[in-house]
Amino acid sequence: MRVFGRRKVLALAAGVLAAASACTGNAPPPSPSKQAVSASSTPTPSASAVAITRAEAAKEFHDILATDDALRVKSDEEDLEGRLDLAAKDLTTGGQVLLTVAAYLSTDYAPPRYKWGPPTLYVPRFVPTEKAPWFSALATRDGRPTLLTFAKSADDWRLSSVAQLLPGQQLPEIELDSEGYATALAPDDKTVTISPQFMQPVHASVAETGTAGVTAGLLAPGPYTTEVAEQIAELRQKAKGDRKVGGYSYDSIFSADNFPVYALRTKNGGALIQYSLSRTSTTTTKTAEDDYIPVPESARWAISAPVLRRTLRLIETHQYATAVPPLSRPSAAAVIAHEGALTRASGQ
Numbered sequence: 001m002r003v004f005g006r007r008k009v010l011a012l013a014a015g016v017l018a019a020a021s022a023c024t025g026n027a028p029p030p031s032p033s034k035q036a037v038s039a040s041s042t043p044t045p046s047a048s049a050v051a052i053t054r055a056e057a058a059k060e061f062h063d064i065l066a067t068d069d070a071l072r073v074k075s076d077e078e079d080l081e082g083r084l085d086l087a088a089k090d091l092t093t094g095g096q097v098l099l100t101v102a103a104y105l106s107t108d109y110a111p112p113r114y115k116w117g118p119p120t121l122y123v124p125r126f127v128p129t130e131k132a133p134w135f136s137a138l139a140t141r142d143g144r145p146t147l148l149t150f151a152k153s154a155d156d157w158r159l160s161s162v163a164q165l166l167p168g169q170q171l172p173e174i175e176l177d178s179e180g181y182a183t184a185l186a187p188d189d190k191t192v193t194i195s196p197q198f199m200q201p202v203h204a205s206v207a208e209t210g211t212a213g214v215t216a217g218l219l220a221p222g223p224y225t226t227e228v229a230e231q232i233a234e235l236r237q238k239a240k241g242d243r244k245v246g247g248y249s250y251d252s253i254f255s256a257d258n259f260p261v262y263a264l265r266t267k268n269g270g271a272l273i274q275y276s277l278s279r280t281s282t283t284t285t286k287t288a289e290d291d292y293i294p295v296p297e298s299a300r301w302a303i304s305a306p307v308l309r310r311t312l313r314l315i316e317t318h319q320y321a322t323a324v325p326p327l328s329r330p331s332a333a334a335v336i337a338h339e340g341a342l343t344r345a346s347g348q
Contacts, residue, residue, distance in 0.1 A: 027190035041233055051126035051133035054180060058151055060157045061119050061137050063092055068159070072111050080109040093158040094194035094260050095276035098317045106301040106342075114141045119148075122174050122264055134160065134184075134262055134323040135328075136274065138171055138220045147171065147321050147337050149262050149274050160260060161274050163337035171336070172323045173267040185263035185271050192271045192324045194218060194333055196263040199273045199322065203335075207234065207277075220332040224320065239283060248293070252281040269326035279316040279340075285309070293347070302345035315344040 022212050052060075071083045084104040092100050101113035117140035122317050126133040134151040141164065149161040165171065187197035194202055203225070205215040210229030219225045232252045239250035259276035266272055283293050292307035299314055300306075318340030324333040 004066055026216075032143060049128070049286070050181070051128055051130040052123060054121055054123045057121050057123045057135045057137070057150070058119065061121070061139075061148075063151065064157065065116055067091060069113055072113050074110040080104075083263070084109065085115045089159055092160070093153045095317050095319050096159050096161060097160075099319075099339075099341055102317075102341055102343040115143075116141055117143075122176075122182045123180075124264070125177065125181035126184070134260075136182075136262065136264065145171070146339075147274065151260065151262075161262065161276065161319045161321045163274065163339045165321075165337045166335070169336040170229040171321075172270065172272055174272065175265045175267045183265040185265055185273075187261065187263075189263070189271070191269065191327055193327055193330050194273070194322075194324050196261050196271065196273050196275075196299070199261055199263075199324070200256040200259070200275050200277060203275070203278055203320065203322070204256070207254050207279075208252070217332060219322070220334045222335060224318075224335045224338050239312075247286055247288055249284045250282070251280060254279050266323070269328060271324045272321060273324055274321045276317060278343075279318060281314045282311065284311045295345075298342050299345040303343075303347060308347040310348050312347040313345065314342060316340055317343040 068087060071087045071091070074080070084101065087104070088097050088100050099113075106238050119137035119139040121135060121137050123135040124133070124207060132152065134149055136149045138145060138147055140146065146164040147161075147163050147165065148159065151158050151160040152158075176182055185192070185196055187195065189195050202218050205213050206219045206225045207228040210216070210226045210233075211221075212229075221227070235252070236250045237247035241247055254277045257276075257278045259278075262274040264272045285293060292309060293312045294304060294307050295303050295312065297312075299312075303312075318338065320335055321337035322333050322335050325331045
């Protein structure tokens with residue numbers, strides 16, 4: 001992205017935030033310099049030695065989230081679409097683009113605002129010539145531990161993934177070198193039970209087939225794996241008998257959609273893998289035009305009609321973080337963080 005674009009975003013954010021503070025009394029977030037100092041407590045190499053230093057990562061964390069928060073303030077009725085455009089195109093990438101657009105459109109351009117705590121940074125030691133560097137951060141969002149990943153796209157850093165730690169889960173200890181830098185795993189790393197490049201298809205298979213598929217046992221059972229497969233089977237069976245004549249057909253499919261995958265080496269030799277999946281659920285009438293399909297309330301921001309005659313398609317975007325054991329001590333990988341929402345809906 002051109003420098004002009006990021007300057008435009010920052011300028012607009014500063015104006016919106018100032019207006020909001022004057023009207024509501026909310027104080028602006030702390031300055032980037034204070035945040036950077038608190039997040040970078042160990043010496044770091046020069047900027048020429050790595051693609052991004054820990055101090056630079058701390059500044060990006062603050063700048064992006066502060067700008068995102070400012071754009072979420074619904075203050076200028078004439079510039080609602082403009083602020084969404086900036087948030088989606090200039091501040092986010094990957095699955096976060098779809099989730100951000102949905103957050104705005106489903107709330108009449110008043111998406112929720114969050115209070116973020118100071119981050120614990122996990123910055124891989126990428127060489128300066130790395131074409132796609134990224135880093136992760138663990139921070140509290142409204143008091144709840146949340147894992148974020150930022151990726152460099154073109155010339156700017158953008159928020160790529162956000163997943164809140166599930167109740168009772170903790171982030172595995174990340175392996176750090178003597179200067180506090182993490183290690184990113186290669187897509188085909190074979191020292192862990194699920195290589196990063198296979199994480200998405202494995203999760204998709206378990207979510208669709210549960211304990212009956214070839215991937216059974218690779219992921220631990222839970223609400224985002226085997227229980228999803230059970231839900232799909234129940235909804236498919238319910239749809240068949242939902243009308244005396246014909247009924248409906250229902251199916252739900254998970255796919256990777258070219259979403260990026262990020263993997264960090266953990267201290268036990270395993271990996272923390274962050275990735276996204278889309279879920280497409282389709283309901284179709286098998287009879288003529290009398291068996292209407294009700295549109296769920298969660299999709300009414302995208303489909304105004306209360307019912308549809310022929311088909312309903314709901315697309316969700318989900319972001320996960322999964323702790324994968326080392327191959328030397330194999331066991332089921334566990335989904336430890338998740339965030340997702342309905343991001344598209346259509347039908348006729």
